Amino acid sequence: MSIPTAPSNRAIGIVMTAQMATQLIYLYAGVGLAGWVSVALMLVLPVAGWRAMKLREVYLLAVSFALLGLVATYRSDAATVMTTGLNRAAYLASFILLMGFLRDAAVTSPSILACGRFITRQPPQRRFVAVFSGSHFFSVMINLGSMSLLGPIIQRGVRGDNQAYADLDPISQVRERRQLSAALRGFSWFLVWAPTAVTQAILPTLIPGIDPLRLIGLGLMITCVMLLVGWLDDTLTWLPLRRRLTAAGSLPAIEHMPAPWPAIGNLAIVSTVLFGLTLIFLQSADVTIVSGAMLAAPIVTISWIYRQQMRTGRSEKGLGEGGFGDRLGHSAFVNLPGFIREAVFIGCAGFIGTLAAALVPADRLAAMLQLGQVPGWQVMFALSVAVLLAGQIGLSPITMAVFLGSVYAEFPVSPIDPTHAALAIAAGTAIASTGAPFASAAAMLARVSGHDTVTLTWRWNGMFTLSAIFVLTLIYAVLSP
Secondary structure, three states, X not given: OOOOOOHHHHHHHHHHHHHHHHHHHHHHHOOHHHHHHHHHHHHHHHHHOHHHOOHHHHHHHHHHHHHHHHXXXXXXXXXXXXXXXXXXXXXXXXXXXXXXXXXXXXXXXXXXXXXXXXXXXXXXXXXXXXXXHHHHHHHHHHOOHHHHHHHHHHHHHHHOOOOOHHHOOHHHHHHHHHHHHHXXXXXXHHHHOOOOOHHHHHHHHHOOOOOHHHXXXXXXXXXXXXXXXXXXXXXXXXXXXXXXXXXXOOOOXXXXXOOOHHHHHHHHHHHHHHHHHHHHHHHHHOOOHXXXXXXXXXXXXXXXXXXXXXXXXXXXXXXXXXXXXXXHHHHXXXXXXXXXXXXXXXXXXXXXXXXXXXXXXXXHHHHXXXXXXXXXXXXXXXHHHHHHHHXXXXXXXXXXXXXHHHHHHHOOOOOOOHHHHHHHHHHHHHHXXXXXXXXXXHHHHHHHXXXXXXXXXXXXXXXXXXXXXXXXXXXXXXXXX
């Protein structure tokens, strides 16, 4: 097999592949040794990929070591806490790598590209719903990859080949802003329900008593409400401009693009297989729905890559140059190592959140807050807003999700259902994605679009974020009066 990759990347790819495999063996066969091997391989990752580490990862690793010292000093059960944190970190790192593997097949899919172009070229009246829905769907399939996929497609459709944002006419600037905002909003709300979202991988492992199917149902309901909220915000914000353009007779011509039904059909098949396998593993192996998605992801990925190779005639080359085996090797040893920062980041987030929560005296905190007397909707509101506020000072929403979920699980009493607590924390990560400049989604979109994160969040989506918080409060009042 001929794979143009550096030895260091090959080593990282081998470690990542082995970590994913051992984690799946641990989850599905219950082999304790496989779990410890997965933990050990996760610890090897930042060492093997030290050249790729940036300030964020170095900072998180330093915080992890500092918390290790504090836990060792102040907790009598330090070994148990550390083991829990390491196992959680390995689980989350494996999850993000498996989702990254799935993304590798998606980003090279002609169907994904065709659908991306279609949703960004809709008439103004349908464009927000199309981009929001498309971004949401792509996020389920490729997570943060939806930002790196849709961002360039949107900008190419608006700018052409070589035009800067500042050189665009005002109408084109508005068009780019509306579509990038819709894409970010669509991504953010997949976090409250999708089995392929990291929040859904975290919360059921933290809070006992969560009903995962009910959590998905409530999350989908809130997503539909937020689609309406986002559409109203977009429509009302730009209604005066539309009226002025209509009165002046300068409203841009409506674009017409036929729906790529074959591509839509292909993605429908992939989605059905992914979620079908997830449900099969959920029922047959007695695992969480996210663990089901973790095993379904590599099966779908390998099948999807093989299908793409068949269409180009390269599957016939087998393991030869440019063949199916070569493509899989490229995914494992070239593309997957590109996720090392994300794997280290998410692993540290899980570890830090777990150890930080262990240092909080949950019983005394619950007594101080008098949780038994606080209305349930206020607790849900506080959980969501805490994630958003932490995002303003550079704390990762994922770290806060782990921290809050771990602390909540230790409360001796709580006025809300565990599923509602998980929903509120997940919703907090969603509003942080559009309202916190340090959120991963905003950072990814800023990287590919050239707009800074403050512009993408506070300036362009600030009013939507505030509106979403208000609507969430009403929903919380209904769910947990």
